[in-house]
Amino acid sequence: MLRIIASTLGLLCLVQAQVAPQTIRLESRVAPRGTSLKRRALNPVTVPLADFFLGTDLQWFGNMTVGTPPQTIPVVFDTGSDTLEFASTLCPECVNQVQFDPTKSSTFQDGGTTSTITFATGGGVDPVVGDNYQLTLRSAIDTVSVGGLTAPGVSLFLVTNQTSPFDIDPYSGIQGLSPSGISARAQGFFASLVNQGLPSLFSMYITPKAVGNAELTIGGIDTTKFTGTPIFASILPTSQLNTAWQLKSPALSVNGKTNSILTRSRSIIFDSGTSNVLFSTDTTEAIYALISPDIKPNPNEPGTYGIACDRISSLPAVIGISFTSQHGTPFNLTIPSSELSVGPFANDPSTCQTLINAFDGLELVGGSLLKHWFSIWDVEGQRMGFAPARL
Structure with missing residues (x-):
């Protein structure tokens, strides 16, 4: 969840600390590649x-x-x-x-x-x-x-x-x-x-x-919860107004296809407290155009889109988000077609809401992506890591 905090004492701005990298030892775990091992006072739980x-x-x-x-x-x-x-x-x-x-x-x-x-x-x-x-x-x-x-x-x-x-x-x-x-x-x-x-x-x-x-x-x-070796990418520098887990993405794709809007560079926030995906209106509609022209806005819930529920299962809708690893190599995080529907609209049970909400000024992925990837959130290393979740 993303929030704005207003206080009786004024705006509470939280300043990101600059944390120097330290060596760590993870008991019964695997230390991130490239770090040396050193005993710490507390073990993971x-x-x-x-x-x-x-x-x-x-x-x-x-x-x-x-x-x-x-x-x-x-x-x-x-x-x-x-x-x-x-x-x-x-x-x-x-x-x-x-x-x-x-x-x-x-x-x-x-x-x-x-x-x-x-x-x-x-x-x-x-x-x-x-x-x-x-x-x-x-x-x-x-x-x-x-x-x-x-x-x-x-x-x-x-x-x-x-x-x-x-x-x-x-x-x-x-x-x-x-x-x-x-x-x-x-x-x-x-x-x-x-x-x-x-x-x-x-x-x-x-x-x-x-x-x-x-x-x-x-x-x-x-x-034990993932396969392969995690890929790490450096998070963007934080400031008083930007304290998010955020990665730079050079491109988006749908079923392996893209267009000029989706190849625009953007910063994407990873938010475990948000369920679905938020992109700007033009990006949202560019993605849906590559899935089906019948995905339309729902005027009763501004920012949402939907399509007839009986059509959902027949639509291929693999959304790919490209990133660059700390070693300079590209990698993709994907959201499978099974995530396209987030359930029927309350005002129209025959129409199912699709997973992306339009929200201008915010680019964010939540649970619909994270539940398919094991994720590592490393403050000391100022990086995030991903590996396919063992499901």
Whole structure:
């Protein structure tokens, strides 16, 4: 999920730390090629992830604990955001989520400031319109644990109000895993673990529901979950206004074909908290034109497109996204034809929504790509790695 944070103290801009490369040792894992081995204070842990389904693969989430004694809180591990926020007993609208009770934690400290987050993308496939995905927050500090790794004094936010699109979520909040949120200068959970000696990387195996066994490995790489050797590409430099996992792409293709719009260079964000794909309107329509002229905009949900559901299975729709490795060689990440449909429209069940939403000014891929690739997110190396997921 991508968000804009507005605070009573003004805009909260998170500055990306410049992290010098360090040698790492991954216990029972494989260190990225080219790194030497050195024992660290903390070993990697693996966190099981559940799939929020609703007829299609929407979102993956897992448990963390907060407070003393610990209270279990299910959260989305979101590479498109920076901070940790979750439902609390201060939120009367959060009745469908597990709510953290700050009065029951002896280590809880109220931060005293309030803020709002307005999301640019959501956890479902419906488009975000205006401020319909918005959280009201109160700052705080408490102890946080994931997979047996514990971080005291973590900066976090309690949700005190949420808009209605969040009501169906089975998870309580979001743990941001953007590069700036993990950097050693940040005050978050992952940054605290890095300061304790955990390697500053994580890997994701987020699978279709039919496959299951999705997981997040914090501080390491699970070599049993992919085939071949991971290919790494350098992420784009970050700044105060750009803290995303972002790679430069020279071209897109559909079923091996391309055109002048799709061969335009672009920067693509990888967001584990967003379900489908967002491209500019001209790119979206250029892709759909190569799949079928019958894929049309849905005026009832601006930014979405669809086609008759009974035609979906007959349409070849392999979307290829080209990148360049750290060694200068090109490679493709593909989204298979099986991802073309994200389910029927509520207002017209005979028409199925297609996976790309038009969003001018944003180029982003989410779960529809990531669930077919094992992904490695390396802050120390300022790079991302991919290998075919073992499904």
